[in-house]
Amino acid sequence: MRVSAQPLSALTTMRVGGPAEEILTAHTREELTEQAIALWGRGDDWLLLGGGSNTVIADEGYPGPVLLVRTTGVALVEDPELPAGAVRLRIEAGHDWDALVAECVERGWAGIEALSGIPGLVGAAPVQNIGAYGQELSEVLHSIEFLDAATFESRRMLASELELGYRDSVIKQGLEGVVLSIDVVLADAAVVASEAGPEPLSEPIRFAQLASALGVELGARVPLGTVRDTVLRLRAAKGMVLDESDYDTWSAGSFFTNPIVTERFARGLPENAPRFPVVDQEAAPAVTTFEELEAGQPLRLPAPARERRVKLSAAWLIEQSGVPKGYRLPGSGASVSTKHTLAITNRGAASAADVGELARFIVQRVQQEFGLVLVPEPNLYGIEV
C-alpha cells in the first residue's frame, strides 16, 4: 500500500489518525465529480473528508484513498417560487460553514445565526443535519446537488427526500454519494432601528439558554449580530469553538448523541434527569378513501400510536455515571473536556486508541448505571466503541 506523507491527524479536529493510502484534493466541482467517479470506478473503499470535525480515524490510518472537498463559493439562486422576503443561496460543498453563517449575518439573512461557530464544511452539514441552540439545518435546507454513487450522475434532492432527523439523514444511514452543493432558503430579515443604525433581526429564539444569555423571552427576535456573538460566546465557554491553543477544542464536538427513549423508560430514571420533548412523534392517521372502499379494498385501521418518546441529556447521564469533566484514564492522552462532559478531547498527544478506550469506558459506565447504550455521533473509522 502507498502511504500519504501527511497523517490524517493533521486533517481532523480530534487530531488523531494515521496515514491514508493516498490523499487527493478537489478544488472545483468538476474535479470533485471526476475524482469521485474515478475512485468509485476503482471499486475499493475511499473516504470523503471535509473539515474532519466529525470524523475520528484509527492510528493505523485509512486503508484507501481520501478525497478532500475544497470547493468554495456562494451564489444567489433565482427562484420564482420563493415567498416574498426570502433568499435562496447555493453554496459549494467545500465552503467553510461558519464563514457562510458570518456572511449571512452580515448581509441580514436570518435562519442560521444560531448555527454560528459549528466547525466543518458545508457539504457535511446535511449529512448529520447539523443543529445547535434551537436551529437545525433542516429548517432552511431547500435541496442538495448529490452525485450518486449508484449511477455516477448528479441529481437535485429536495430536503424532504433526505429524511433529516436529529443528527441524521439518508446519507448518514448509508446512501452513498457526494454532496456537491446545498441550497438554503433564508429570510431577508426584518429590520429594526437602533442607536447603532438599522439592525436586521434574527428568527425567534427557541433555546432557553440562549434566550437567557440574551436577556429575552423565548420567541423574541434579536439583532442577528447579537445572536451570533452570544452563541459564539456560549460555545467558547463549552470548548465548542475551535481554538488551537485550547485542548478542550481538540475534539469532534459532542462525542455521543442525546439518547431518545420511551417515556416509560425515562420514568425509571432519577427525577432530576433532564428530558426534552421529541417533536413529530404521532403516528400518521390511516386513511381509506371512498374510491378504495368501493373498489373492495380493506379498511386501513389507524396505526397504533408510537409510544411517546423523550430526548435525554447524554452529558448529564455521563456526569451522573461518575465520569466528571476533565476525567482521564490512567496513562491516557485523551480526556473528557474540562468544560463539557459530552466532548472527548485530545490533550496534545492522544492516540486514536486513547480516544476509543475512553469512549468505551464512558459507554460502559452509562450502561451500568442507567441501562442504556450511548451512540457515538462522529464517524469512526477503524475504531470500535
Ligand SMILES: Cc1cc2nc3c(=O)[nH]c(=O)nc-3n(C[C@H](O)[C@H](O)[C@H](O)COP(=O)(O)OP(=O)(O)OC[C@H]3O[C@@H](n4cnc5c(N)ncnc54)[C@H](O)[C@@H]3O)c2cc1C
Ligand atoms: C468543537 C466542535 C463543535 C461541534 N459542534 C457541533 C454542533 O453544535 N452541532 C452539530 O451538529 N455538529 C457539531 N460538531 C460536529 C461537526 O462540526 C459537524 O458535524 C460538521 O458538519 C462536520 O463537517 P466536516 O466538514 O468537518 O465533516 P467531516 O468530519 O469531514 O465529515 C463528516 C462526514 O460527512 C461526510 N462528508 C463530508 N463531506 C461530504 C460531502 N460533500 N458529501 C457527502 N458526505 C460528506 C464524511 O465522509 C464523513 O462521513 C462539532 C464539532 C466540533 C469539533
